[in-house]
Amino acid sequence: MTTPRHERPPATIYEPQLVTVVDTVDETADTRTLRLEFKDTGLRESFSFRAGQFGEYSAFGAGEATLCIASPPTRAGAIECTFKAVGKVTTALRELNVGDTMGFRGPYGNWFPVDEWRGKDLVFVAGGIGLAPMRCVIWNVLDRRDEFGAVTIVYGARSVADLVYKRELKQWAERDDVTMVTTVDPGGETADWDGRVGFVPAVLDEVAPAGGDAVAVVCGPPVMIKFTFPVLEKLGFTDDDVFTTLEMRMKCGVGKCGRCNIGPVYVCKDGPVFTATQLKALPAEY
Amino acid sequence: MSERPREDPVFLAADALDGLAGDLIAAGTEVVGPARADEPASPAAAAAAAAAAAAGLDKDVLEYRAVSRAADLALGPGMPRLSLKGLYLPQNEALFAWRQRGSDIEIEPAPTGARTRVVLGAKPCDAAALAIVDDVMNWDYADALWNGRREATTVFVLACGVEDDSCFCAAVGLAPDGSRGADGLLTPVEGGWLVEATSEKGAALVAAHAARFGAASAERREQAAAFRRTASERVATHLEIDADSVRDWIATHFDDPLLAALGVRCNGCGACASVCPTCHCFDIVEESDGLGHGTRRRCWDTCQSHKFTLHASGHNPRADQNARFRQRLNHKFAIYPLRFGEVLCTGCGRCARACHAGQDLVEILGAIDVAARRPDTVDVQSPETPARTVGAAAPASER
Numbered sequence: 001m002t003t004p005r006h007e008r009p010p011a012t013i014y015e016p017q018l019v020t021v022v023d024t025v026d027e028t029a030d031t032r033t034l035r036l037e038f039k040d041t042g043l044r045e046s047f048s049f050r051a052g053q054f055g056e057y058s059a060f061g062a063g064e065a066t067l068c069i070a071s072p073p074t075r076a077g078a079i080e081c082t083f084k085a086v087g088k089v090t091t092a093l094r095e096l097n098v099g100d101t102m103g104f105r106g107p108y109g110n111w112f113p114v115d116e117w118r119g120k121d122l123v124f125v126a127g128g129i130g131l132a133p134m135r136c137v138i139w140n141v142l143d144r145r146d147e148f149g150a151v152t153i154v155y156g157a158r159s160v161a162d163l164v165y166k167r168e169l170k171q172w173a174e175r176d177d178v179t180m181v182t183t184v185d186p187g188g189e190t191a192d193w194d195g196r197v198g199f200v201p202a203v204l205d206e207v208a209p210a211g212g213d214a215v216a217v218v219c220g221p222p223v224m225i226k227f228t229f230p231v232l233e234k235l236g237f238t239d240d241d242v243f244t245t246l247e248m249r250m251k252c253g254v255g256k257c258g259r260c261n262i263g264p265v266y267v268c269k270d271g272p273v274f275t276a277t278q279l280k281a282l283p284a285e286y
Numbered sequence: 287m288s289e290r291p292r293e294d295p296v297f298l299a300a301d302a303l304d305g306l307a308g309d310l311i312a313a314g315t316e317v318v319g320p321a322r323a324d325e326p327a328s329p330a331a332a333a334a335a336a337a338a339a340a341a342g343l344d345k346d347v348l349e350y351r352a353v354s355r356a357a358d359l360a361l362g363p364g365m366p367r368l369s370l371k372g373l374y375l376p377q378n379e380a381l382f383a384w385r386q387r388g389s390d391i392e393i394e395p396a397p398t399g400a401r402t403r404v405v406l407g408a409k410p411c412d413a414a415a416l417a418i419v420d421d422v423m424n425w426d427y428a429d430a431l432w433n434g435r436r437e438a439t440t441v442f443v444l445a446c447g448v449e450d451d452s453c454f455c456a457a458v459g460l461a462p463d464g465s466r467g468a469d470g471l472l473t474p475v476e477g478g479w480l481v482e483a484t485s486e487k488g489a490a491l492v493a494a495h496a497a498r499f500g501a502a503s504a505e506r507r508e509q510a511a512a513f514r515r516t517a518s519e520r521v522a523t524h525l526e527i528d529a530d531s532v533r534d535w536i537a538t539h540f541d542d543p544l545l546a547a548l549g550v551r552c553n554g555c556g557a558c559a560s561v562c563p564t565c566h567c568f569d570i571v572e573e574s575d576g577l578g579h580g581t582r583r584r585c586w587d588t589c590q591s592h593k594f595t596l597h598a599s600g601h602n603p604r605a606d607q608n609a610r611f612r613q614r615l616n617h618k619f620a621i622y623p624l625r626f627g628e629v630l631c632t633g634c635g636r637c638a639r640a641c642h643a644g645q646d647l648v649e650i651l652g653a654i655d656v657a658a659r660r661p662d663t664v665d666v667q668s669p670e671t672p673a674r675t676v677g678a679a680a681p682a683s684e685r
Contacts, residue, residue, distance in 0.1 A: 015396075063582075252570065256568070257567055
């Protein structure tokens, strides 16, 4: 990563950079994607990050929310975040329109070791809004498509209405260099649904991508992760080749405020990306 | 282990202290030290204080605060109810202010220039906490607000005579005459204090006010040495643990029933974190100042609170108080040592004194130490409390 060049560096590590909302996309009834451009022109040109890193997003008047950067590092100029309006800050972020100003601090945390995956098959397993952090990696990989082996994406949500990034799901499905499997939980299908019906771990078991010289990236609700790990193990994935990203409540994002501890780990500094090996060594406090 | 002072000691006579404080204040420096707390804030507190006085139970409540003359300083026994922490990490402070202008936002940064301050007579355990917390405040990202105040403040600690049997600085590698985190050390001797500068900043202060100091006689040096020896011997009897064993045990016994048993009395009020010199966890909150302008503030927070880890979804990774108490022990005695090489505790004992449920780190660390070093002797239902049997401390009332 390059060192960012600010026109006016922040006075403290807690002061956000101002960004302009340049686009909004309603992914579902309560989930929105914002596209953000740095106001600081020096930073707009020099800002860089790695797939998997996160930031603190400010809605002035409401506070900060911790969200991954959902756009890939291979597409510079703007960053995107996707969130469900569930709390005070995300509800306020959802009120913003194109042209409005918000704040961003980051990038923080570690990243997916995409460069180490060269030549390997990649399997992405996501549930619900868990596709947001993975979308960054997926586009990062697809933008460098010839460096990797087979790419399989298994994505599910509770219902058709809860699927996020619908336009991109279609783009991925149309590519002949991606195996795209979309599923909804039983009862969540519509009359014209042409994807699968079933829970993500079961569908993954049916799709059965081979482990071995392959890497799996898993992100979704805790119950999905819990039942996906044994399936991956059965398919031959070792715990060192299974990656996930943890979401914990955070405030500072820079290892000071103390709230994202899980056992010996500070998720903001040691994570948010962990292998299954690392995750299994942690106390179950996430 | 106390850090041995570098400079030759000098003597500060009791009646020269006011001149020194006056010089500092006249030069625009804020002088802070332990002093009688201001009058009780509420009618109920005033009534309680009056009742205590009538029963002969009143005791000076001390706090670190700015004074205008040295006579207000209480440079003797007595533990200020809060540590020095608030001078560096205020209970709440502005991180920046913002104002909306149309669709744009203007940010007014927090002032990072700290005012020059001299602390006279801090507890050694409170100064040591500053050096310990420096680690996390500079972990890859430097906290300019903390660091600015650290640089602008000169701290002279007062060798401690040991307050009561909740003190256990020696068990966590510190000493009642330690100068860690401080710039100088005062030790009470006949007619004043023996003064040793222990940093460049401390030496500069002594040099700049040389006229206020005199030569330290051999007799006074001997008095100081005797005072320190007595205090060190006394506090050493309160608790003896092997911090490395405690660290390793906590780090590897997350689900041990002993930890749950030790946490059972805690009801999560968070008083321990407020009075703790090393607890530094904070919240960041938004404070609206009106329509279209506001302030982002940070304020003290505690892992003992249910909301500390509560997700927006309603999921809480640390859902019960045992888990939260375990986190407190874990952070102080395993996570921090594993990360930064030292325990996040100075043995000041404030948490034990403040806890209305009787949670006592002296007992708790003693029980964990026993579990770590002699695992077969632990009775989980009734954790052994070796500290109280090993320690030959007299009841506080007899001192």
